[in-house]
Amino acid sequence: MVAPTIGILALQGGVQEHAAHLRAHGAEVREVRTPEGLEGLDALVLPGGESTTMTLGIAREGLGDPLRAFAASGRPLLATCAGLILLDRDHLGVLPIRCERNAFGRQIRSFEGDVDVAGLDGGPHHGVFIRAPKVVEHDDDVEVLARVDDAVVGVRRGPVEGYAFHPELTDDGRIHAAFVARVPAAG
Amino acid sequence: MRDESTPRVKTGLAEMLRGGVIMDVIDAEQAKIAEAAGATAVMALERVPSDIRRDGGVARMSDPQMIKEIQEAVSIPVMAKARIGHFVEAQVLEALEVDYIDESEVLTPADEANHIDKWAFEVPFVCGATNLGEALRRIAEGACMIRSKGEAGTGDVVEAVRHIRAIRGDIKRLSGMDGGELATAAKNHQAPLELVRWVAANGKLPVPLFSAGGIATPADAALMMQLGAESVFVGSGIFKSEDPQRRAERVVMATTHFQDPAKVMEASTGLGRAMDSLEARKLGEDQVFAGRGW
Numbered sequence: 001m002v003a004p005t006i007g008i009l010a011l012q013g014g015v016q017e018h019a020a021h022l023r024a025h026g027a028e029v030r031e032v033r034t035p036e037g038l039e040g041l042d043a044l045v046l047p048g049g050e051s052t053t054m055t056l057g058i059a060r061e062g063l064g065d066p067l068r069a070f071a072a073s074g075r076p077l078l079a080t081c082a083g084l085i086l087l088d089r090d091h092l093g094v095l096p097i098r099c100e101r102n103a104f105g106r107q108i109r110s111f112e113g114d115v116d117v118a119g120l121d122g123g124p125h126h127g128v129f130i131r132a133p134k135v136v137e138h139d140d141d142v143e144v145l146a147r148v149d150d151a152v153v154g155v156r157r158g159p160v161e162g163y164a165f166h167p168e169l170t171d172d173g174r175i176h177a178a179f180v181a182r183v184p185a186a187g
Numbered sequence: 188m189r190d191e192s193t194p195r196v197k198t199g200l201a202e203m204l205r206g207g208v209i210m211d212v213i214d215a216e217q218a219k220i221a222e223a224a225g226a227t228a229v230m231a232l233e234r235v236p237s238d239i240r241r242d243g244g245v246a247r248m249s250d251p252q253m254i255k256e257i258q259e260a261v262s263i264p265v266m267a268k269a270r271i272g273h274f275v276e277a278q279v280l281e282a283l284e285v286d287y288i289d290e291s292e293v294l295t296p297a298d299e300a301n302h303i304d305k306w307a308f309e310v311p312f313v314c315g316a317t318n319l320g321e322a323l324r325r326i327a328e329g330a331c332m333i334r335s336k337g338e339a340g341t342g343d344v345v346e347a348v349r350h351i352r353a354i355r356g357d358i359k360r361l362s363g364m365d366g367g368e369l370a371t372a373a374k375n376h377q378a379p380l381e382l383v384r385w386v387a388a389n390g391k392l393p394v395p396l397f398s399a400g401g402i403a404t405p406a407d408a409a410l411m412m413q414l415g416a417e418s419v420f421v422g423s424g425i426f427k428s429e430d431p432q433r434r435a436e437r438v439v440m441a442t443t444h445f446q447d448p449a450k451v452m453e454a455s456t457g458l459g460r461a462m463d464s465l466e467a468r469k470l471g472e473d474q475v476f477a478g479r480g481w
Binding site: 010011012013014015016017033048049050052053056057060081082101102105106107108109110111112113114128129130131166169 | 188189193199200202203204205222224226227228262263281284286287309310436440442443444447
């Protein structure tokens, strides 16, 4: 079986941690900075970073329509933190959700703590929340995967999933393993 | 259950700033320009380093009112500088809930023997370093991000290059050493053996390594990234240039595409005049910021 090629949007942000997790689960990784970089990918990751910086970079590089087309093609897409914000109605509009930025406060309120993630076997995931957003609105067809108190911090619709926390900053590879496993076998 | 301000989340913010540009700003208006140009964070300070050089005198933490105005003006992280060893300035900045504190040689040091005990704070710290030993001493004190010192306010990138090459070179040399040699290296670097062993085993610092000091052009930013910096700070280089907004946008673009010469060329084209510069080698000993801290 040919290893799947998974892209990571690399305009800015926590790219290398995602790359390490994806490689550990057998994927080839490509950093994506231009529309051409999306060609031939089997799946895509939108990493954490600064959503404002990434939004401006997407506009500068003409990546908006290509990213929406990628999401519409049905290939798996994993987004974390700023990546989750990019998915919402006010940004790429890939998911019918709306996010509140820095919903838990400034850096001094950043935290880690256990989160139950729907579909993840083996107990809670230890979530790392850094100036994290939350999902404040979502349509009925969006499945809620995780909450902290009342805040929605994990969602999925079809092949697109997004988390307000950073599984890539932990040693828990379950979310990346499940993501890679959903990529249709290539070749 | 939530644990706030753990080493994981302190270092995590630095990791999320990778591949971006952190810009010095002196008021809310500049902060908005920086944010709109794609800065990942702003550094709030009363005078940019080139003005600190020109004006002389003691350079201190900024007025909290000014930092507050900047925090209200932008949604990206806001950093601010405290004097080396001035832990009360750091306490004030923590009370303001700035996102990162820079214990900075650009300000006039307040303590000639001790840096701030950064473990005592919930807000993470970035510190400057000119070599690996200095970087590891700062990390041992609790710094969660290291930047080259460079020579701020000059527009001359030579010192930032020297510092990044020194740190990266020292890391490479550690990788080939056995246990006994590492103990000697720890002594020579005046750094904790445990950290020296970690660096030797992992081939990198345990926290992100950014670059600062004298970066004035898109090509300067791409140079630092190709030399192994994970992100860049730009101080006087933007708002002391002829067209700050365009230069800011182009430095961001060159930092993203640092490995793509065609994109760096595009970013470098038609930028107007850079900041007025000083050659770092010709500074008098009392004008060199990088010598502050140890």
